[in-house]
Amino acid sequence: MLAALKRYPTTVNLLLLTTFVLTLSRAITLPYLVVYLSESFQLSISHIGLLIGGALIAASLLSLYGGHLVDNLRSYSVVISATLVFALAFVAAIASRSATLFFLCLVLINLALAVVDIASKAGFCALLPVEERAEVFAIKYTLSNLGYAIGPLLGVALLELDGHLPFLMSAAMGLAMCLAYHRLADRSLQPSERQQPGAGFMQVCLGLARDRRLVCFTLGGALSAVVFGQFTAYLSQYLVVTASASEAARLVGVLVTTNAVTVIALQYLIGRRIARQQLMPWLMAGMALFIVGLLGFSVAGSALAWCLAMVVFTLGEIIVIPAEYMFIDLIAPEHLRGVYYGAQNLSNLGAALGPMMVGLVLGHLVPVLVFYLMVLAVLLAGLFYYLGTRGPLQA
Known part of the structure; x- marks a missing residue:
């Protein structure tokens, strides 16, 4: 991985660093968010879930327009603006005296992170040859998981010093990254070669809706995100119902650590080998592993299992x-890469819906059916992936 980073252009490494720092900053506040909302606004657990999930859904929907901005503005301007909004939103969140204002701040934080993520992907495609893109995507995902592994630990440590420090640290890191990008970035980078400069956002959206492959793949991504997007949430729900709350908390902590260590250790080694010419076999292998893992959860009787x-x-x-x-x-036209990656972010809707579906199952059916419901979601996702990959793809 270090060898790859050394040969990348400076702007690629800067984009990787920006997404990592913002992801780390976002993760710092995760351990305290529920407690902060409960103590500051006296919200119930159900209302807190709606607020956090609603902010994620709103940001996912708005990120489609963020992708449109990536396609039509300089990458430099988009990233600088998004990182500045990210930092200011954390400051505004601390100053919020109402849950509504805090919700808006949370939407802006999630949206800014999504826009930087989209701009980074579009920038990778503009700056790197086709054969190197699988590797940079694998590096990006590894760094994101590293951020989510380190961030909560740092957040807990800051929380011991002062209740506002996690938010202030996140704001400071976002502002520092904004200043660093302002100083070091290539200001002329324009990820998309606009072939239709007059196309408005609604016209672009209609074009997206007519792209069968994108629609199928977005549906497949949403269904697969139901399974892995917030797996800690539905595993916690299942374990609280089938075991004690203390045992559930202990086991979920072990599982989160297992997930993070596995991703950090193997993501780059596996991700860089995914070939563009064999995407469907790779996807089906991933779907099969999901199913085996879910069936393993359904029969697990020990922490090791x-x-x-x-x-x-x-x-x-x-x-x-x-x-x-x-x-x-593969499928995105050069002048629409941003909005296509924005459409991919709609899979977060599946991640938000997963815990809701599991809650209904646990409330009315046999708990173990949760995992069979997830297996069904995987099978449907595989079907949509198959439909999306039918026909010739771009070389």
């Missing part, structure tokens, strides 16, 4: 996410 199932499940995640990036890279 749960961890082994999580390793298999994580291997599926390691394959599917870079393969999704590569597929969008």
Whole structure:
């Protein structure tokens, strides 16, 4: 990985660093967010879930327009603006005296992170040859998982000093990254070669809706995100129902660590080998690993069994996410890469819906059916992926 980073253009490394720093900054506040909302606004757990999930859904929908901006503005301007909004939104969140204002701040934080993510992917495609893109996507995903592994630990440490420090640290890191990008970035970079400069956002959206492959792949991505997008949430729900709350918390902590270690150790090694010419076999392998992992969860009777199932499940995640990036890279026209990657972010809707569906199952049916419901989602995702890859793809 270090060898790859050394040969990349400075702007590629800067984009990787920007997404990593912003992801780390976002992850710092994760351990405290629920507690902060409860203590500051006296919200119930159900209302907190709606606020956090609603902010993610709103940001995912708005990121489609963010992708449109990436296609029509200089990458430099978009990234600088997004990182500045990211930092200011954390400051505004601390100053918020109402849950509504805090919700808007959370939407802006998630949206800014999504826009930088889209601009980075579009920048990779503009700056690197086709054969090197799988590797840079694998590096990006590895760094993101590293951020989510380190961030909560740093957030807990800051929380011991002062309740506002996690938010202030996140704001400071976002502002520092904004200043660094302002100083070091290539200001002339324009990721997309606009062939239709007059196309408005609604016209672009209609064009996206007519792209059968994108629609199928977005549906497949949303269904697969139901399975892996917030797996900690539905595993926690299942374990709280089938075991004690303390046992659930302990086991979920072990599983999160297992997932993070597996991703960090193997993501780059596997992700860089995903070939553009064999995306469907790779995707189906990822889907199969998801199913094996889910079935392992359904019969696990010990912490070791749960961890082994999580390793298999994580291997599926390691394959599917870079393969999704590569597929969008294949089908996106050069002048619309940003908005295509924005459409890919709509898969977050599946991640938000997953815990809701699981809650309904646990409330009315046998708990173990949760995992069979997830297997069904994987099978449907595989079907949509298959439909999306039918016919010739770009070389």
